[in-house]
């Protein structure tokens with residue numbers, strides 16, 4: 001199966017923070033998981049570089065917008081690597097390939113008769129890059145940005161969104177899983193049913209942007225071209241190969257609820273107008289919010305979770321972000337909870353299990369690991385694990401998938417406590433039993449590592465290496481009985497060494 005995942009292209013004029021990283025982490029988990037299942041995957045992320053906001057920041061610094069975006073693009077390009085995400089392509093909307101494609105795309109809509117000229121008069125918020133209704137303002141300012149809105153009156157080109165209302169309703173009828181979770185589908189649908197207004201797709205008098213092919217005096221409205229990145233990237237990400245025939249419409253868009261309307265309403269309509277198929281699926285997740293009050297005094301408030309990657313590692317931040325908030329819902333997290341999960345779940349529950357298992361194999365079996373018949377119940381749990389994790393990830397329940405693996409981690413810890421291998425080791429007559437328990441633990445950790453690989457890739461690799469198991473992450477290996485004999489197993493170094501929280505400040 002082909003599986004193409006996108007994150008939003010982030011506004012280049014802000015700085016990367018944990019909220020952006022959150023979407024990037026989630027996309028990376030899904031892509032890595034799909035690859036383990038044998039899918040042909042593609043992962044796109046990048047930056048949104050046009051718009052009045054960017055030009056103003058550049059002007060304030062006395063440089064051209066292009067100089068400005070060139071300077072900040074690298075900080076954004078580095079974001080995925082900071083959280084160990086591996087996109088296949090990083091798009092910038094100032095790329096020549098994007099600009100050329102956008103012109104062609106908008107021309108197709110124009111030729112279709114879905115663009116007309118009109119005058120837009122209204123209140124505009126540069127922070128949102130959108131017009132506002134008087135009723136949306138709070139004390140005359142944008143509620144999201146607190147910026148004073150400005151009155152704008154200009155000749156614009158409009159996209160006939162209103163003409164697509166019925167087709168969109170039909171689309172939503174035919175494709176009940178087009179937008180997930182369900183409450184987001186309902187939200188998008190009722191917005192459509194509430195009546196759609198045409199929207200302006202151009203700006204007059206704004207020099208920083210992509211000029212319209214039929215009127216060089218105007219540039220494309222930033223949203224009207226940013227959405228197009230999901231298609232444009234496919235035309236030049238692999239020079240000489242057009243990826244559209246293989247990857248479109250096999251696309252899954254991932255984003256937070258702030259930009260639901262653009263993705264669930266405007267974008268499908270624009271695609272239909274330009275003669276493209278609509279996306280396979282749109283998943284709208286919630287906000288990951290930091291509770292500043294709950295921040296440890298010792299950590300201070302100068303440290304962002306993204307900076308803590310340097311302290312706890314990318315795996316811990318990925319784990320914490322996905323585990324703390326049920327994916328799809330809003331949730332508040334704190335930096336203390338990162339420290340706490342690192343110690344309790346990663347350190348004590350998973351890390352110690354690896355240390356104990358390898359130490360016992362080293363001590364009782366001189367480092368030799370021999371597959372043996374152990375507990376039928378443990379084997380059964382491993383056999384069920386692959387399907388239960390896959391089922392949850394397919395439903396975008398990334399948090400549930402992680403919990404399904406964690407249940408097995410806890411089960412293996414309980415197995416150690418129940419079977420007490422240290423007692424078995426004292427009794428020569430129970431040697432086969434000891435082999436069975438060690439085999440259960442090693443096979444269990446092997447299966448757990450593969451099931452966790454999409455979430456915590458470095459940790460998964462380290463677990464497999466410490467047990468001298470093949471680094472083959474194919475999903476069918478998440479099952480019992482795939483353990484291979486090995487020797488020279490050493491007590492593993494702690495996977496999650498103690499981090500002194502106060503020392504971080």
Ligand code: MSP
Nearest residue numbers: 008009010011019020023048226227255256287288
């Ligand atoms: N440039 C537009 C997107 C264009 S896509 C064709 C934009 N950029 S943004 O920088 O504001 O990014 C918004 C997105 O960043 C959200 O939809 C979400 O994916 C991510 N997030 C930013 N802060 C977030 C949280 N606090 N929590 C969860 N996601 C967050 O909008």
